[in-house]
Amino acid sequence: MKHLYTWSGILIVVFFTVVGDIVMARAMKQVGDMHELWRRSGLWTIVGRVLSNANFYLGVTAMAVAFFSLLFALSWGDVSLVAPAAASLTVIGNSFAAKIFLHEKVDRRRWLAATLVAAGVALLAG
Amino acid sequence: MLCTEYFYVTFRKYLVLGGVTVFAAAGDTMLSHGMKQTGAVSIHHLQSLIAALLNPWVAIGILLLLAFFAAYMNALSWADLTYVLPATSLGYVLLALIARFALHEQVSPMRWLGIALISGGVGFVAGGPALTKQHHQEEHSDFPSSRAELKRGEAASADPVRAIPGGAER
Numbered sequence: 459m460k461h462l463y464t465w466s467g468i469l470i471v472v473f474f475t476v477v478g479d480i481v482m483a484r485a486m487k488q489v490g491d492m493h494e495l496w497r498r499s500g501l502w503t504i505v506g507r508v509l510s511n512a513n514f515y516l517g518v519t520a521m522a523v524a525f526f527s528l529l530f531a532l533s534w535g536d537v538s539l540v541a542p543a544a545a546s547l548t549v550i551g552n553s554f555a556a557k558i559f560l561h562e563k564v565d566r567r568r569w570l571a572a573t574l575v576a577a578g579v580a581l582l583a584g
Numbered sequence: 585m586l587c588t589e590y591f592y593v594t595f596r597k598y599l600v601l602g603g604v605t606v607f608a609a610a611g612d613t614m615l616s617h618g619m620k621q622t623g624a625v626s627i628h629h630l631q632s633l634i635a636a637l638l639n640p641w642v643a644i645g646i647l648l649l650l651a652f653f654a655a656y657m658n659a660l661s662w663a664d665l666t667y668v669l670p671a672t673s674l675g676y677v678l679l680a681l682i683a684r685f686a687l688h689e690q691v692s693p694m695r696w697l698g699i700a701l702i703s704g705g706v707g708f709v710a711g712g713p714a715l716t717k718q719h720h721q722e723e724h725s726d727f728p729s730s731r732a733e734l735k736r737g738e739a740a741s742a743d744p745v746r747a748i749p750g751g752a753e754r
Binding site: 479480482483486487489490491492493494508545549552553556557560561562563564565567568570571572573574575577578579580581582583 | 594596597656657658660661662664665666667668669670673676677680694695697698699700701702703704705706708709711712716717
């Protein structure tokens with residue numbers, strides 16, 4: 459029963475982290491290349507475009523929910539399991555979600571990278 | 585040539601990716617150091633939260649995490665999520681290296697393996713293009729050449745190997 463709590467906690471954290479990352483990535487693509495914007499019209503244009511983007515607020519909200527659900531998940535399970543499992547599954551989940559929702563070309567190179575990073579994070583934090 | 589330039593992650597962009605890595609690692613370290621000094625925070629004792637925020641380590645940690653967030657948003661504005669994320673993970677490697685060489689802590693063989701795996705993953709992603717899908721922006725009408733540039737960019741991104749910075753087209 460404790461395992462069930464721990465793993466559902468981990469999955470909730472992963473879900474909201476992935477949603478936050480995906481929505482934030484989409485928001486920033488809608489804002490446009492910041493280096494380009496900076497050269498053309500300066501800082502306040504960037505600030506204005508970010509703050510008038512609905513996805514930005516959605517992304518921040520999802521990231522905040524992810525952060526607080528991590529705090530709860532940490533109180534349900536061991537830090538040495540929850541933190542690395544959540545970080546590592548987020549990398550894999552983000553690769554799937556980026557391919558499906560952001561239409562990024564996640565080729566073999568990036569899958570390999572995501573798998574290596576996920577394994578490495580699990581080992582490091584464990 | 586313009587096309588290669590468009591995909592080439594310039595020095596300033598590497599600086600942003602470095603910022604993502606360093607600010608995340610430094611912010612987390614400062615925050616956890618400060619929180620260990622102030623002790624546990626609970627919802628029932630909001631004074632303890634204020635005390636935590638007044639701790640200089642916690643305050644600097646929060647500022648660094650804000651800097652991380654700005655760099656992260658900047659990076660996502662010109663690169664794929666699957667390109668930026670491994671850069672974030674490089675922060676863990678940085679933390680382990682700081683622990684070993686600055687704090688002289690023991691780093692286990694398992695952790696060295698983890699460092700090697702993450703570094704390998706980052707190397708794989710860094711060798712490829714930063715952006716694989718062009719997102720349409722409204723404000724290109726004042727730059728007549730940029731549309732053609734974007735079209736050519738799409739053609740190049742269909743073949744990721746050819747789109748490697750400094751590849752055949754330059």
